Amino acid sequence: MQNTKIQDQEGFKSVYFKIADIIMELxxxxxxxxxxxxxxxxxxIVKDIQEPPLIKTKLSFSLPPENKKITKLLSDVSIVWGDRFLFEESSEHYIVSVQSENKxxxxxxxxxxxDFKESVIYMEEAELSVTSILSWVLMVAFGQAIIPYKAVLFHASVVVQGDKAYAFLGKSGTGKSTHSRLWIEYLEGVKLLNDDNPIVRIMEDGKIMIFGTPWSGKTPCYRNMRVELQALVRLSQASENKWKNVEGKEALVSxxxxxxxxxxxxxxxxxxxDSLEEIIRKVRVGQLLCLPDKDAAYLCSQKIINNK
Structure with missing residues (x-):
């Protein structure tokens, strides 16, 4: 067993996290x-690990290295960071930059x-107490690095009823969180697993599991648990509640x-x-046109739980 107790390593220490059964070292x-x-x-946080971490990240308060290599701008658009964000590529790295609000x-x-399995984050120590940037860049790196392990980071709100989980997808502002709250309020024995960024993973036995993560948007719901995924439901706002089963290409597009x-x-x-294609073969996928009301929750639950 590898000893993971925090020790001074020339001014640094290692902390280990287990997220979706994948170990990340920070x-x-x-x-x-x-x-x-x-x-x-x-x-x-985990104190002992059985094998080396699959993902390694380091936080440094020093200046980032002077970039003398040619970089290519891939994106300067971010819902979270607006025009303070850059995503670039060099011959060896992807580089994520977020300008501070403090000029x-x-x-x-x-x-x-x-492959995102190794990253170094350069930031000022003062930023740790005033921004969520460290958590966000860790999510960026983790979300890409887990893909070869048949794990996918979703933008979704997830509820659990009994031993099954149901994930609600859709554009920002569609009402994913609202629909989860309707399930919790009107259906028996429902609780929230994650409200923004769960992870879906194909396990070695072929089961499709969904995991809580440290990333749950504005809702503080950080459950370190996994539940078998029963359905993925894409929501769209509408003037009436209407359900549609989707399969194959239409499910993938959803x-x-x-x-x-x-x-x-x-x-x-x-x-x-490739992972998504396997997931949608094993997990029910639906589209729900809906109002933000209890009837939408009842209709959705009847279609995916009772198969009515």
Whole structure:
């Protein structure tokens, strides 16, 4: 067994997280208190691991290396960070940059290898207490690095009833969180698993499991648990409640926009699509035109649970 007790490593220490049964190592300056700067990760900390971590990240307060290599701008659009965001590619790395709201600070940069399994995050220590940027860039790296392990980071709200989970997909503002709340309010024995970024994974036995994560949007729901996924439902706002079963290509098109994989890395993107094709063969997929009312929750539950 590898000993993972926190020890001074020339001013750094290692902390380990287990998310979706995948171990990530985060190396941070020794003075950093993880539960203060990453409170949503508290339930995912592990003290001992049985094997080397699959994903390694390091946080440094030093200046990022001077970039003398040619980079290609891939994106400068971010819902979260607006025009303060850049995503670039060099011959060896993907580079994520987020400018600080404080003009006197240098902002944050993350250099990741092309498979995202190793990353270094450069930021000022003062940023840890005033922004969620560290959690966000860890999600970016983790969400890409897990793809070869048949795991996909979804943008979804997920509820659990009994031993099954149901994930609601859709564009931002569609009403995913509202629909989850309707299930919790009007249906018996329902609880929230995650309200923004769960992970769906194909396990070795072929079962499709969905996991809570440290990333749950504005809703503080950080459950370190896994549940068998029963259905994926894409929501659309409408003037009436109407259900449609979808399969094959139509099902893939329904779930693909809610999945996290950078389109510029064809290897990772194709692996994610392969996993999605297996997931939709084993998990029911539906489309729900809906109002934000209890009848929508009843209709959805009857279609995917009672198969009516």
């Amino acid at each position: 190396v941070v300056p020794f003075q950093v208190e993880i539960t203060s700067c990453l409170p949503s990760f508290r339930n995912f 006197d600070r240098r902002g944050t940069k993350m250099y990741s290898k092309k 779930v693909l926009p809610s999945c996290t994989a950078i389109r510029w890395n064809r290897f990772l993107f194709n692996q994610m699509v």
